[in-house]
Amino acid sequence: MPRKPKPSIPSGYVINDNLYKTCLRSFSGAQAKRYVEALSAFHRIQASAGFLDAAKYIASELKDAGLDEVKIHKFPSDGKKKYFQWVAPAEWRGHRGVLRMLKPEEKILASFPDIMCALCPGSQKADKVRGQLVFVPGGGGNPSDYKGINVRNKFVLATSHASSVQKEAVMKRGALGTVQFPVDVDDPDKVKYFGLFPAGEELKKFTFSFSISRRTAENLRSLLDKGVKVVLEADVDASVGPGELSVLRASIKGTGKERKEINIISHLCHPSPGANDNASGAAANLEVARTLAHLIKSRKIKRPKHAISFLWVPEFYGTFAYLWKYPDYAKKLLFSINLDMVGEDQHKCNSTLGIVNEPDSMPGVLSDIFYDTLARMRDKGVFSKDGTRNELRFKKAGFMTGSDHAVLAERTFGVPSVALINWPDNFYHSSHDLPENTDASMLKRIGAASLATVLFCAENSSANALSLAAHAAATRRSRLLDFIAKKKAIVSTLIAQGRKKETATIFQKTLLELEAIRDASINGLSTVERISDDPFVQELIENTIEEFDEFANYEIALYKQYMARTAGKYNIHIDKQVSRDAAEKQMLSLVPKLKFKGNLSWDNFRKRLGDKGYGFYRDKVYGGAGEHLWEAMNFADGIKNIHDIYIRVSAEFSNVDKNLILRLFKDLKKTGLAGFKTVRIMEM
Ligand SMILES: [Zn+2]
Missing domain, CATH: 1.20.58 (Methane Monooxygenase Hydroxylase; Chain G, domain 1)
Structure with a gap:
């Protein structure tokens, strides 16, 4: 009689050896990298034919692999319709775009589709539009930048974000079109990605925008500095109008009656190539789904209890649209994993993988599993055959808001969500975000870890x-x-x-x-x-x-x-009554209740508050305090006072400004987005 092998002593890692090794063996980093290459070829603007084609490509691979359900869901998207707080972008159909210099010499400055980032998505048709070029030194995003500069019937060269320059130069001051270039890039030939995303009245009033490299811009500027008259011509075959957002969903059924699910989400959008952001996340997600289907079909693993679903979305907008139409989806989700920029060759891109943990307002434990598993991979050395031999560099990144996990984790949907994001990345949002900057070893590590994590949570063990x-x-x-x-x-x-x-x-x-911290820890543990x-x-x-x-x-x-x-x-006096300044006393007496669902759209906030009032937040949001503000809103449950909210945010992040939190809630009230209940301060 054959003897039963003795079970070995567990290794002490969260995920058991069996599951870990099965996932490592079966997930192919090389195949994931081939998918990155394939997806990079599609120009994947949020609502566009290119995005839909990329979704169809993934869908056909999924059907081929035998997933239980594969479907592309479509949502009206026209620059007016809102899903929660967010105005869904109009569809953009871009075919050609050439920016020529006619004087002092004839020369092509930008050409789409030679470089996909060269024509800003959202640009409208232009039939040989000609005009003189002016440079707006202040950036072009603020009214004050235009003092003493006449831009009417001219092309504007500027550095602020494309949509704000369109607004100031074209909409308000009658410029013909805009030309963008970046100042903060090391590589002078990089062409940055800027999107116009016109909405509301901008749909009729925006024209076209080109993106050029710093080197091209410097040549133009030196001509202008010498007083040379520069004349440009724009030829654009593109249009903006009503269309659809596409969200691809696939799933593997579970055996459980409760119909609970765990999901992996990745945004599929961004211009071609967009290899790391985010063909890499979309490709890793696809390879996890295929591998899982294969493991079940070939009986290498048992069908798990909980279903596992996969979403490919236009970032933010698609996620909101999907949750709008299917409100029960979030209720079924136990956990969510967001894969965003997961293919980096870390040496080339100068990146570190961040494990973006679940926020304290909606804590979870998947970040714990990832941290343990990725440390194991680093220590043992996990490489793909055709990948680099670089050691994995990763860290706990804290909670960040810049991607779809922040949507699912928000109080309305309440799903503990973790994200994996390589940051920074030398080539991010530019013509240089190419497949050659991805690494099959990185894709293998994150893909296998994600596969192991979903199975670990779904198998009811x-x-x-x-x-x-x-x-x-x-x-x-x-x-x-x-x-x-x-x-x-x-x-x-x-x-x-x-x-x-x-x-x-x-x-x-x-x-x-x-x-x-104690409360958040207990809430997390209970998941x-x-x-x-x-x-x-x-x-x-x-x-x-x-x-x-x-x-x-x-x-x-x-x-x-x-x-x-x-x-x-040391003779330090501590008041029995906690010493408080006027701001703190006010914070203690006010209990905010938000009057909207889903995350705040900064755009909507700006429209209600006015450009001037919003200017104060713009610097904060992009200066690293955006997380503090979103988390403050996440904690606003209609029960906690502002001081309590501030303390919780402060326990989660360092250097939280209490006056900023107080001002946010006051401005939300001012704009009708929140109400206050006033409570009497308890004497302590
Ligand atoms: Zn991204």
């Missing part, structure tokens, strides 16, 4: 749930301890500098932040219960959560002791 609970509790303990250590270091420095008042403030704020339906396992997870709660409360009590001891020793 007690062992998986317990392994994850133990691991996730440990990472949350470290987070709490790290936070305390950092705050103690700050306190020591302040004391050494004799800054007693600030020390007292930090003491009190830290206590509240620790409670916020592990979604992985197994065994009541005994659920009970064990509850125990883990209780243990964590005890640990956190013990650490908070120790911190209080440290606070009292330090205050006594």
Whole structure:
């Protein structure tokens, strides 16, 4: 009689050896890279024929692989219709676009489709439009940039974002068209991607815009500086009008009756080539789906309990449209994974892979699995045969808002969502984002890790749930301890500098932040219960959560002791009544309730607030505080006051400006996007 092999001692990684090795063996980085090459050939503007063709290409590969359901869903999109807060873009049909210099010499400056980024999507038809070129030194995005410059019936050369230059120069001041170039790029021949995305009245008033390299722009500028008259001619065969957004959905059925799902989402849009952003995410997603179908069909794995669905969307707009039409979809989702820029050759692109964790407002545990699995891959060395031998570079990136995971994680939909994003990338949004800058090894690591993660969560295994609970509790303990250590270091420095008042403030704020971290950690841990339906396992997870709660409360009590001891020793006065300034008192008394669903559209906010009022936010949003603002809105549940919201955001990110949070909610109220309940401040 053959002897049953003894089960080996588990390796201590979250994902068991069997599943890990099966996924690593079966996911092909080389095939994913071939898909990147194929998808890069499509000009994938949000609502366009090129996007639809790319979706059809993926759909046919999926059907061929035997996925259970493959369907392209279409949504009206005309630059007017809104899905939640977001105006869906009009369809763009771009065929040709040439920008010529006629004087002082004849020369082609930009040509589409030679370079796909050369003609900005959203450009309208132009029939040999001729005019003189003027340079707007201030950037061209603000009214003040045009002081003393007449642009009427001229071409405008500028550096601000294409749509804001169209608005200021063409719509308001009668310029013929605009020419964009970037200032902040190292490579002088790179042509950057700028989209016009006209909406509302802009649909009739925007004209055309070309994007040129810095080198071409510098040549033009040196002519203008010498006082030479430069005459250009634009020839554009393109149109903008009503059309459709396409969202491709595919799925693998689960065996469970509850019809719960785990999804992988990736945006398929952006101009050709757009290899890393985001043919890479779309390709990795496709290869995960194909591999999974193959593993089930060939009985290498059992059909999982939960369904696994795959979405390819026009970034943001398609996700909103889909959730608008299918509100039940988000309710079925247990977890979501967003693959965005996952193909980078990190050396060429100068990138680091960020594991973008679930926000504290909607915490989850998939980022824990990815962190553990990618560390395992780095330590063991995982390479694709035709990929690089570079060591994987990755980090915990915190919560970021720039892609579709932020849509699903928002309070309306409430799906714990993780994202994998290589950032920065030398070639991002430019003519140089080419397949040669992708790496089959990177695609293999992220693809295999994603495949393993969805299966791990979908197969309804007690062992998986317990392994994850133990691991996730440990990472949350470290987070709490790290936070305390950092705050103690700050306190020591302040004391050494004799800054007693600030020390007292930090003491009190830290206590509240620790409670916020404890709450978010517990909420995150409780999502592990979604992985197994065994009541005994659920009970064990509850125990883990209780243990964590005890640990956190013990650490908070120790911190209080440290606070009292330090205050006594250095003669620091801590008010019984937490010392508060006028802003904090106001924050405590106001409970905001948002009057919209889905994430705030900054565009809509700008329209309601006016350009001047919004100017204040523009710098913040692009200056790194965008996350703070989105998270503040995510926490606004109609129960928490603004101070409580501020503390939670502050526990999640460093350097959160309380006045910014207060101003946001006041402006949301001013613009009719939020209301306030006023509460009496409790004396402490
Ligand atoms: Zn992207």
